[in-house]
Amino acid sequence: MKNLFKNLVIIILIFLAVSAIFSFFSEKNQKPEKITLSELANRINQEKIDKISVNGQEVSVKLKDGTNAVNQKETEAGLIESLKNLDADTGKLQSVPIEIVSTSTLKYLLISLLPYLIPLLIMGLFLWLMFRQARQGATQAFGFTRSLVRMLTPQDKKQKTTFKDVAGLKEAKEELQEVVEFLKFPAKFKAVGARIPKGVILIGPPGTGKTLLARAVSGEANVPFFHISGSEFVELFVGVGASRVRDTFAQAKKSAPAILFIDELDAIGRHRGAGLGGGHDEREQTLNQILVEMDGFEPDTQVIILAATNRPDILDPALLRPGRFDRRVVLDLPDIGDRVEILKIHSEGKPIEKKVDFRQIAERTPGFSGADLSNLMNEAAILTAKKNLAKMSMEELIPSIEKVLLGPERKSLVFSEKEKKIAAYHEAAHALVNTSLPNTDVVRKISIISRGRAAGYTLKLPTEDKHLRTKTEFVEELAVLLAGYTVEKIVFNELTTGASNDLEQATKLAQRLVMRYGMSEKMGARTFGEQEEMIFLGKEIVTEKDYSDKVAAQIDEEVSKFIETAQKTAHEILTAKRPLLDKLANRLLEKETIEKEEFEKIIKEEE
Ligand code: ADP
Ligand code: MG
Ligand code: ZN
Secondary structure (H helix, E strand, O other): OHHHHHHHHHHHHHHHHHHHHHHHHHHHHHOOEEOOHHHHHHHHHOOOEEEEEEEOOEEEEEEOOOOEEEEEOOOOOOHHHHHHHOOOOHHHHHHOOEEEOOOOHHHHHHHHHHHHHHHHHHHHHHHHHHHHHHHHHHHHHHHHHOOOOEEEOOOOHHHOOOHHHOOOOHHHHHHHHHHHHHHHOHHHHHHOOOOOOOEEEEEOOOOOOHHHHHHHHHHHHOOOEEEEEHHHHOOOOOOHHHHHHHHHHHHHHHOOOEEEEEEOOHHHHOOOOOOOOOHHHHHHHHHHHHHHHHHHOOOOOOEEEEEEEOOHHHOOHHHHOOOOOOEEEEOOOOOHHHHHHHHHHHHOOOOEOOOOOHHHHHHOOOOOOHHHHHHHHHHHHHHHHHOOOOOEOHHHHHHHHHHHHHOOEOOOOOOOHHHHHHHHHHHHHHHHHHHHOOOOOEEEEEEOOOEOOEOOEEEEEOOOOOOOOOHHHHHHHHHHHHHHHHHHHHHHOOOOHHHHHHHHHHHHHHHHHHHOOOOOOOOOOOOOOOOOOOOOOOOOOOOOOOOOHHHHHHHHHHHHHHHHHHHHHHHHHHHHOHHHHHHHHHHHHHHOEEEHHHHHHHHHHHO
């Protein structure tokens, strides 16, 4: 609307400008001098006239000096008589050619109206253009129903992905090999009456290669790959999501055999109950439409739907019924061997020194996803270029681990001496409590260089991939988390905001111990509260409390107890090892960063 108004103003301005120009020209050139008939007779006598043309009542006179003049003769009487009456010399009058022009009234009207018509026409043209544009905009808005599906054809060699591009994920690949077989040789399966899978859902944390694997399946089977993300389905306009689904499925069916990949399937089922007005109705319709389309497939439709999610718990159970997404493929974070493979895949095309040992990098990156590792290789390449080196070495790779883990260093963030001292003690305390407890991860680095949102950091990494965690580990971790908070009280007898993130993490961890893991003696072996906030179709639940208020009070008490105990542990260690704490903090103030080797040396010296 604002745009329309703006356009209107512009058009009016243009209109005014055009008419100004027109009137200017018509004043100057088209308006000849007006003369009376007697004047004309006079000039004839003076032999100044070149030519006269009569057009109805208008007499146009061309003078010998090149100028023009007009006369509107009032009478119907003939021009020659009138001139003679006004004493024009007959001989001289005869020597002047008189031309009678007969213009039709229409033409006459047109000519006299043209100066006014042209600006009007121009304005009309502008209005027409403007409305056409507005209409186009409108059809674009309604064109939302056309799906946003992107397609990769097997001919797209450059973008082709195969299983070779996916490291690790052995079980997932095996499972999906079946889908590939079906797309390639459907007859084989039909011959033995096997029911063809319709939907396969890929489940795994972000960055584990779900999208990559889905593309690899289409690459292996050599079929078109339709890709749409769940969040794109969800539209503001009611009904659009559903028609988009219809469209997407229609497109895929047209080019069967094909793969239709719905990324972030959970986006359609999310935020139920938390949405503002009508939002979840729309999602429900979209989801229903997906179900309808999947059920509507003829048994021999060769379209297989792959979907990806990292929140299988919030998916509607209706989606997972037989005939829909009845196959689940779970993708885990890569283990150390897979990490080496992923690093190798992503080192392709990057010049790398022979000495580089990917195993070492993999050892230092437990918990990294494939996406993190790919990111790590990219950061290292950027660093190599920044240093103007020809080849990447460990010197570039190792700092990149931290960059991916913690965000870039913020060296420009200036801290006062006092703040630096607090940060130094804070991080030294984390590290000291950590090494003093037997079941914790190894400290890799301590730093008071600001990174991401943290003022400083203590980098700890497990030595191996962990799948199960013990209560002892958690309890020790709590003490490590609270060390920063505790040390501020011990050393500065004051509290700062610097520990707030630690406290948040500690509280959440303690709550999990009590409510999820049954690790509190008093509360016993049960869980408290619904794990997740919602289920999609049918029920609407937001964190259901399945315990009484009395129990809630007990839970709080137990959580507090875990925290208090942890704080006591930290306090004991920090007061008992005060000289070591001071030494570490001072070294940090001096150097800002202490690496693993130096840290271990300082600890050993003291003991
Ligand atoms: P997801 O869809 O599970 O969030 P993606 O498939 O988008 O993850 O993965 C992001 C990127 O991480 C991929 O493009 C790829 O470069 C890299 N990656 C992830 N897993 C692997 C893997 N197993 N092998 C090779 N590269 C991987
Ligand atoms: Mg993805
Ligand atoms: Zn801290």
